[in-house]
Amino acid sequence: MGTIKEINEKEFEQEVTNSTVPVLVDFWAPWCGPCRMQTPVLEKLAEEVGPKMKILKVNTDENQNLAQRFSVFSIPSLMFFKDGKLSGQWVGFHPERELKAKLGL
């Protein structure tokens, strides 16, 4: 399974806001157990959906401004962006089946 690209505040505009495809952003931190559970689920999903959707990660420890901008108070927080706009937000670990249902896949 491939690894998921980590982005920082500088790259956010380019990678998320200006993206031509929907983007799922995983706000996470290395100290958080449920975040570590979420990662392989996202890696598998990324492989399945291919280029029609982007899946990215934001380390809230290293990007506190981004975490604040999106009012992240719990991690993992999965945020779904369509046309650069936030269209869904799901908090806590989500197994593959649940996540796919939320994303309409």
Next chain:
Amino acid sequence: MNLNKEVLPLAIVGGGPAGLTAGLYAARAGIKAVLLSLPGGGMGAATDWVANYPGFPDGLSGFDLVERFRLQADRAGLMFITAHIDQIRSNEILFHLEGSGERWVARSVIVATGAYPARLGVPGESEYRGRGVSYCATCDGPFFRGKEIAVIGGGDSAIQEAIYLSNLALRVTVVHRRALLRANQALQKIAFARPNIVFRWDTILVDISGGENVTTVHLKSVTDGRVESLDVQGVFLYVGLKPNSELVAGFVDLDSQYAIITDPLMHTSVAGLFAAGDIRNTPLRQFVTACADGAVAAQSALHYLERN
């Protein structure tokens, strides 16, 4: 190596203390045991500090302790598969485990999927999840630096995490429905000595409210019925645990709390299927009890495999 194609002697489901210890014992006994789980180490790994696991007199983080279990099981030869199992069934002879779009077949199974923090079910709780309501202090504590926090509950988890949060927050208000804590004396002593932990005894949480994020909780005294509001940005709930038993619901006998019913040998109502740790009807949900269950379950699984 494609483990989907062969019949596994023993599949262990869950990567917390119970599953990892079961795996350690099975691997050391020479059984080709496979542990199916997602990384993360379960709820134990989310415990900020473990001071009651024997052998570590200085204490250590739950994260580090689970990592040590994993390393030890790995060295003993336990095999690991990254998968989230959502259903276990059998055809009388073999068990079928399904999840993550795949299927595994095993002669015996140890279910060690643990428990998750119970929801209290008060208004605002689900609406504000991720916007101030949390069930994991080690995950979310850092987002509440310098803020006002309420911790709901009076057991070991509530007080342990109230102490952790008091290192970050401006103030932690522990809301407990009784006049005495259930938490152990060692934890109580630390909590009572913290100047920024305050207690609201004989008090229950009525609701959680706010704008976009949590701003207020309403608290009700159980002695005189008086309702008061408290301004907080964070609400951490530690009001008990719910077993993660959905994967065997309707297949294995559960008690009224949805815990798998076992005997002292970790046998369940289904021959060849064993349960260990927080998932079962245990009187104590701790690292040390989960590990002990895992060892007993592995031993019982070995006996089962010898006879069948």
